[in-house]
Amino acid sequence: MDVDSRLLRSFLAVAEEGSLVRAAERVFVSQPALTKQIRQLENRLGVRLFTRSRTGMALTDAGRELARRAPEVLAAWDDALRAARAAGRRTARVLRVGFVASAANEATPGIVAEFARRRPGWRAELRQAAWTNPSAGLADGEVDAALLRLPFPGQAALRVEVLFSEERWVALPSTHRLSGRAEIAFRELWDEPFVAAPPETGAWRDHWLAADEREGRSVRVGAVTEQPDDWLSAIASGYGIALAPESAARFYARPGVVYRPVTGVSPSRVAVAWAPADDHNPVVRDFVRCCLDLAGTP
Amino acid sequence: MDVDSRLLRSFLAVAEEGSLVRAAERVFVSQPALTKQIRQLENRLGVRLFTRSRTGMALTDAGRELARRAPEVLAAWDDALRAARAAGRRTARVLRVGFVASAANEATPGIVAEFARRRPGWRAELRQAAWTNPSAGLADGEVDAALLRLPFPGQAALRVEVLFSEERWVALPSTHRLSGRAEIAFRELWDEPFVAAPPETGAWRDHWLAADEREGRSVRVGAVTEQPDDWLSAIASGYGIALAPESAARFYARPGVVYRPVTGVSPSRVAVAWAPADDHNPVVRDFVRCCLDLAGTP
DNA sequence: CGACATCCATTCCAAGAGGTTATAGAAGCT
DNA sequence: AGCTTCTATAACCTCTTGGAATGGATGTCG
CATH class of the missing domain: 1.10.10.10 (Winged helix-like DNA-binding domain superfamily/Winged helix DNA-binding domain)
Incomplete structure (x- = not known):
């Protein structure tokens, strides 16, 4: 059978x-x-x-x-x-932490180091998730905790602690007519084609298209990408522009792509998330603590 | 995964x-x-x-x-x-009935015919089970009902209705010293080697060895078989003797094997059994009804 | 102390499962 | 009639999986 x-x-x-x-x-x-x-x-x-x-x-x-x-x-x-798997990780003393590319930031290495200090013998294993997996593997149990940008699909079923906010900038091809400007108003970008995440990422996609901050105007999508590399290429090739956290200017610098501050869009929030089942898991709690403690101190 | x-x-x-x-x-x-x-x-x-x-x-x-x-x-x-599978059988209008070889008897064809009469469009499908499967597939859901000899392992978890009792006879090799006798007292057989069912059949095996009607004496096992054919061969070849229902003399006649009445052992009971889950299944109930109605009238 | 027994791991080979592409066949739609 | 849209089939290829034989490590017993 x-x-x-x-x-x-x-x-x-x-x-x-x-x-x-x-x-x-x-x-x-x-x-x-x-x-x-x-x-x-x-x-x-x-x-x-x-x-x-x-x-x-x-x-x-x-x-x-x-x-x-x-x-x-x-x-x-x-x-x-x-x-x-979870039991195996427990005895191997490994905490798996997922993150979406855009949530990587200056604090991450510090968090991992601090976790190692507080939990001697333990190790935090970082795994990057594609944008098609907006909970970074938390929803399907691939990881024990995740560093994410809010909002993301499935958020309601998970525990979330906001770590900090960050301005949203815009990534432009360096050949773009606005690339020389020091600062751009979002309304100037309403009619530009955007490079978007896949449709199944729902609210997350909409957030980075700032779909609800366009006063009802619809979005032009010039390309759809699933990974940072493709995303950068698409922008550099002129398929469209995209909103990105300010830190992307440092983490995802590339010839042909420039980042500029944008006014008129709300900031983006980075959070740490975990499954409700781990509410009383001391290791996960410690990790969350590390995140909160180090959030403000890059 | x-x-x-x-x-x-x-x-x-x-x-x-x-x-x-x-x-x-x-x-x-x-x-x-x-x-x-x-x-x-x-x-x-x-x-x-x-x-x-x-x-x-x-x-x-x-x-x-x-x-x-x-x-x-x-x-x-x-x-x-x-x-x-059960749902499929329901729409195909097939009732699967398991039986152990020894429970086959003169009434069986009548039961199947009567069932077909009462449930037009339905068909009872008979499947013989090996002795290693003493509930005839009922315990593991292979069949919807079963014709069995009592007692059998797992009996407590199933519904059972006794149909009739039948004397136990003994099957002997025709060369056996007692084969000429018209009737044999069971105590005369206590020291004979027996052909037994496999050990995992538990109470069923013991019943056919009449283990608890030997006043404490232990059983000599001369051979272990799983199927009627092997069983008959083992007896004919002189590996041992065996108790068998009286009807076996007609259903399992074979040169080299003779059946004789035995005094001093309790009779064997034939029953129809079904799973508690089918208590309210009208088809199963009808089948049980047929069995009860026809039990006495071969 | 050497022969042996008892584990699990490895290698090699044959057979089969399971995938893909291309194509057939049936039947509605225009 | 021609087109589309289904599922079924054929031919082919690859990779998996199981079996037999063998190896290596380690107790055990005479």
Whole structure:
């Protein structure tokens, strides 16, 4: 009765999409591969899970039953694996800290050092997350704590402590007509194309487009990027401009890109976040303490 | 984070046995295969699950955590698959009925026919179970109902209705010194070697050895078999004798084996059993009804 | 003290699972 | 009729996985 959990995930994707083609691209495999996976699952169960037709794949009774139960099974599964990993980290005395690129700043090395001082024997392991993962792996248990920019999707389900605020500047190609200005009013940028984060990052994307500080005007998106490198390239190549924390001017300097202060946009806030399950985890608490203590003293 | 459930089962086996070699034979794979499976699981989790030594495999903290959670995850998994299968059978209008070989009798075809009459469109599917599976697949959800001999292991967790009683006879090799007798007292057989069911069948095995009707004397086991064919062969070859229901004389006649009435042993009881979860399942209830109605009328 | 037994790890090889691309086939839509 | 949009199939390739044999380390026993 052994089934790879990937089969169940594929099954759920097909069940939810109602189509092999759509599910295939969601799960990042080809459509024939999915066809085979589903058939394999059906054979192993000895039960038809879908009725096929030109209009797509519709669940049978058996399929509906499986689709009803599969999510919690997969969740329990992931939980167990996560718990094992966490236990391993505990004995190895490693605290995993995720961060999104833009949250890196001058205080970070100090925080890590201070943590090592307060927790002898422990080590903070930093892992950078792509922008498609706006909670930096906290939401799915990949890390124990995260340094983030607010707001981010899933924020409500996590504990968050704001560390400091930082002005938002704008990153321009050096060839841009405004690149010579010492300071720019945000309203001058309303009609510029922007380099944006992927749509699935929701509120986070909107924040960096300052979507709600444009007095209702819509945003022109000139490019979508997932990583700092691509982001810088896109700006340098003139696909668009972008808001960025002031510190990006130091951390993400690159020929062809200039950073200028912007007036008329709210500042950005950097925070440390952790899972509610770790509220009483002394190691996580210590790390958060370090962050708060060092936030103001770069 | 996809993991084949087989990996988890292997992991549990190693965790429980504390040894790759022993776990390997329990899971029916070679030891190198298990070595690889465990390492694969560890790599995928990024955590050591065992500390290796010549004395065996000892769980790490992470391993202990996983071992603690894995069983219920696997159970939930199996439950979900079982539920899907059951749903499929429901729409296909198939009732699966397990039976152990010795419970087959003259009434069985009548029961199936009567069930088909009462539930038009439905079909009872009979599946014979090996003696190593004394609940005939009911305990693990393979079947919806089962025809069994009492007592059997796991009986307490199931619903049971006795259908009828039947005398126990003895099956002897035709060359046996007592084979000419028309009737035999059980005490005359106390010192004979018996052909027995595998040890894991517990109370069921003891019942057919009449272990508690020997006034304390221990049983000599001449052979262990798992299937009727082997059982008959073992008797015919003189490895031992065995108690059997009277109807076996008709259902399992074979040259070289004779059946004789025995006095001094209690009769055997045939029952229909089902899972408590199906208490209100009208189809199962109907089937049970058919069994009860036809039990007395071969 | 040497032969042996008992672990787990490693190597090599064969078989199979599972993926991809290309294509077929069915059926609605314009 | 031609086009689109589904799923199914075929052909091919790669990588995984399991088995047998073997190695290495370490107790154990005569």
